[in-house]
Amino acid sequence: MTKTPNEENKQPPETEKTPGFWSTVVSVLGAMIGVQSESQREKDFKKADPVKLILGGIIFTVVFIFTILYFVNKILEPGS
Secondary structure: OOOOHHHHOOOOOOOOOOOOHHHHHHHHHHHHHOOOOHHHHHHHHHHOOHHHHHHHHHHHHHHHHHHHHHHHHHHHOOOO
C-alpha cells in the first residue's frame, strides 16, 4: 500500500504540557541573573504562559529589592 504525501507527513498531535511552578521559578531566576540558555529561552516563549512569567518576574524583583533594603538597613543601623 502506497502512502500519499499527506499521510507521510501526518504526525500524532503532541500533548504539550505547560511548565509547572518550579520550571517557571527556574526560568525566571535564570533570566534574572542572565544564565538562561538559548534553548531554554525558546522553550519558555513557545510553551510557558506569559502571564506566569511576568508575575514571577515582578514577584522576584520585589523580593530582591526588599532583601537588598533589609541588608543595607541592617548594616547602616546605628549601634550595631
